[in-house]
Amino acid sequence: MAPALPKINNMPKPSWLTVRKDLSPRRHTALGIVAFLLPLAIWCLVSYVPFIWHPMIKIEAPGDVTWLKRGQLIPREDFGKEVARLQAESGHLPNGSRANPIFLPAPHAVARALYTAFMTAPVLRGDLWLHESLWMSIKTIFWGFVISSAIGLPIGILCGSYTAIARITEPFVDFIRYMPAPAFGALMVAVFGIHLEPKIAIIVIGTFFQQVLVIANTVRKTEIGLIEAAQTLGAKRSQLVWRVIVPASSPDLYNDMRILLGWAWTYLIVAEVVGVSSGITFFINQQAKYRNFDNVYAAIVIIGIIGLLTDQVLAFVGLRVFAWRNPRPSRVRTYLVRLITDQYATPLIKIPQYKPVVTK
Amino acid sequence: MNTATDIPLLPDYRTQSPTVAERFRKLKERPVVLDVQNLGREFIGENGPITALRDVSFQVHRREFLCVIGPSGCGKSTLIRMVAGLDYPTSGRMLLDGKEVHGPGPDRGMVFQGYTLFPWRTVTENVMFGLQMQGMDRTQASSEARQWIQLVGLSRFENAFPAQLSGGMKQRTAIARALAANPRILLMDEPFGALDAQTRAQMQTHLLEIWRNVDVTILFITHDLDEAVLLADRILVLKANPGEVQEVMEVPVPRPRSLMQANSPEFLATRRRLDELIHPKAEGHSAEIEKLPIIRLTQVGDDVE
Numbered sequence: 001m002a003p004a005l006p007k008i009n010n011m012p013k014p015s016w017l018t019v020r021k022d023l024s025p026r027r028h029t030a031l032g033i034v035a036f037l038l039p040l041a042i043w044c045l046v047s048y049v050p051f052i053w054h055p056m057i058k059i060e061a062p063g064d065v066t067w068l069k070r071g072q073l074i075p076r077e078d079f080g081k082e083v084a085r086l087q088a089e090s091g092h093l094p095n096g097s098r099a100n101p102i103f104l105p106a107p108h109a110v111a112r113a114l115y116t117a118f119m120t121a122p123v124l125r126g127d128l129w130l131h132e133s134l135w136m137s138i139k140t141i142f143w144g145f146v147i148s149s150a151i152g153l154p155i156g157i158l159c160g161s162y163t164a165i166a167r168i169t170e171p172f173v174d175f176i177r178y179m180p181a182p183a184f185g186a187l188m189v190a191v192f193g194i195h196l197e198p199k200i201a202i203i204v205i206g207t208f209f210q211q212v213l214v215i216a217n218t219v220r221k222t223e224i225g226l227i228e229a230a231q232t233l234g235a236k237r238s239q240l241v242w243r244v245i246v247p248a249s250s251p252d253l254y255n256d257m258r259i260l261l262g263w264a265w266t267y268l269i270v271a272e273v274v275g276v277s278s279g280i281t282f283f284i285n286q287q288a289k290y291r292n293f294d295n296v297y298a299a300i301v302i303i304g305i306i307g308l309l310t311d312q313v314l315a316f317v318g319l320r321v322f323a324w325r326n327p328r329p330s331r332v333r334t335y336l337v338r339l340i341t342d343q344y345a346t347p348l349i350k351i352p353q354y355k356p357v358v359t360k
Numbered sequence: 361m362n363t364a365t366d367i368p369l370l371p372d373y374r375t376q377s378p379t380v381a382e383r384f385r386k387l388k389e390r391p392v393v394l395d396v397q398n399l400g401r402e403f404i405g406e407n408g409p410i411t412a413l414r415d416v417s418f419q420v421h422r423r424e425f426l427c428v429i430g431p432s433g434c435g436k437s438t439l440i441r442m443v444a445g446l447d448y449p450t451s452g453r454m455l456l457d458g459k460e461v462h463g464p465g466p467d468r469g470m471v472f473q474g475y476t477l478f479p480w481r482t483v484t485e486n487v488m489f490g491l492q493m494q495g496m497d498r499t500q501a502s503s504e505a506r507q508w509i510q511l512v513g514l515s516r517f518e519n520a521f522p523a524q525l526s527g528g529m530k531q532r533t534a535i536a537r538a539l540a541a542n543p544r545i546l547l548m549d550e551p552f553g554a555l556d557a558q559t560r561a562q563m564q565t566h567l568l569e570i571w572r573n574v575d576v577t578i579l580f581i582t583h584d585l586d587e588a589v590l591l592a593d594r595i596l597v598l599k600a601n602p603g604e605v606q607e608v609m610e611v612p613v614p615r616p617r618s619l620m621q622a623n624s625p626e627f628l629a630t631r632r633r634l635d636e637l638i639h640p641k642a643e644g645h646s647a648e649i650e651k652l653p654i655i656r657l658t659q660v661g662d663d664v665e
Contacts (some may be wrong), residue, residue, distance in 0.1 A: 230489070232540060243493075250480070
């Protein structure tokens with residue numbers, strides 16, 4: 001067996017900012033993490049370093065100021081005035097430390113709230129636990145999106161395929177699209193009652209009309225050459241739509257659906273205040289009323305996490321389902337095949353590489 | 361006609377050896393597959409109608425290889441698209457096996473310059489498409505498709521997606537796909553135009569091989585003169601503005617053809633005639649390209665040739 005040649009890596013280290021160039025996988029991941037760490041760092045800075053913002057004083061001892069209570073937050077200016085007044089009158093000075101306003105809790109408070117929100121029983125009997133509220137919201141979104149898609153997807157595909165259908169549908173859809181979905185709130189309550197149904201209806205109204213137009217536009221972008229080729233192979237009208245146009249535009253339709261699902265979430269909060277307030281919105285409003293802003297942030301963060309996770313999962317599934325777009329062998333399979341077939345298998349343990357010897 | 365030449369002793373492109381003449385006699389006895397009669401196409405332009413094609417008539421016999429050639433903008437592509445039914449003529453008509461045809465159909469298969477393979481289908485599934493459209497079930501269609509894939513030499517790639525194929529392999533798949541649908545005539549619109557010179561030569565040889573072995577009539581559009589002479593039985597030469605038939609040439613190069621014939625006198629004579637038709641020499645000008653008004657931007661003595 002010939003000795004393995006030493007690998008020489010002469011590739012220049014790529015710059016971080018190269019126009020329209022892919023990043024190495026390591027940098028890709030690193031930047032993704034930094035994208036989250038950076039805002040978190042700013043939040044920590046503002047929360048924990050007193051002289052950056054902290055415009056309030058949290059009272060620890062009221063002293064001789066009658067209207068102050070322990071734990072109260074007052075603006076620094078007002079506190080300064082009181083201190084000056086009492087110094088002049090030589091009374092007991094109030095005592096306090098700098099703090100941020102109540103609407104900006106510190107990260108650790110929100111983190112604690114994330115944990116306790118799930119573990120604490122609701123204040124009022126009959127109210128829902130946080131996870132129950134969340135589940136209710138997810139149900140609302142799910143049904144709203146499914147109903148909207150069940151009608152909107154086929155109509156959008158037909159609009160994109162047949163100009164006549166587009167012409168008879170799209171002008172009116174365009175007209176309704178500009179009406180804000182929450183405007184239908186009262187109407188939906190009259191039609192569907194006060195529980196989950198009107199909320200689902202509002203999500204459907206908010207999503208459906210956009211969906212038809214977005215899907216139709218994507219379908220219209222199908223490469224005309226593919227349609228012509230199919231025609232010369234004998235494909236007729238409906239075959240052209242379902243066997244050519246739909247599969248050809250399916251990856252883009254899938255991405256459209258991902259974006260539309262995000263829109264459905266934005267309609268959720270307004271939908272949930274219609275009729276009897278429900279779901280995560282009820283939780284948020286309730287907590288805001290008690291001025292538990294750490295819980296409010298916790299709930300908003302949870303929505304973000306659910307959204308991000310759903311989208312990542314959908315993106316991953318999309319890559320697998322539409323593998324024909326960017327076909328590449330599975331890494332696991334390649335590894336196993338190499339392991340069995342030849343000696344060039346990538347070793348599991350990294351062997352130190354030979355450095356090329358430069359002789360003068 | 362200018363017969364004073366730089367290449368002396370070339371025969372007239374119309375002289376045919378007895379075997380070639382006999383071949384053409386037999387060819388013309390075969391039934392006419394495609395009969396194009398007075399086909400014309402007008403577009404609406406800014407300043408009134410523009411005639412892209414006028415009064416184009418020709419016939420293609422069964423198992424004939426007819427090339428259409430012409431300068432750019434002569435309406436070659438419009439012509440083949442009309443035959444395929446993807447564009448409509450504003451005058452004249454087309455008969456396929458004696459019956460008038462309108463709109464696209466599987467009886468006129470087409471191979472496009474841009475491959476137009478279905479990217480979500482594997483090679484086999486692409487070739488199956490036409491058969492499935494005709495109502496054949498999957499198993500039967502796939503076994504039939506495999507035979508066509510074998511014919512174009514892509515058996516090793518039958519499960520590959522188009523994105524994994526080279527240009528030549530894509531075009532071979534497209535040819536197999538068109539042939540599998542069993543067309544009466546195969547229309548090819550500059551199919552090798554996007555390929556590099558070597559691959560193109562391979563594909564030409566390959567196409568001749570397929571044509572020899574499969575019962576198929578071919579109408580082939582090209583702007584490559586050598587390609588036309590190498591492949592065609594007859595060459596339909598179009599001229600531009602408006603697109604009209606200038607001449608129908610019978611290629612005197614004997615068959616079977618190969619790239620080795622490119623220096624034979626018949627080949628060169630035909631080639632030269634095509635050149636005269638398509639790149640006519642303007643009066644008073646030599647064949648030399650007009651000199652570009654370029655000023656010298658390099659230093660004296662720094663010459664490259």
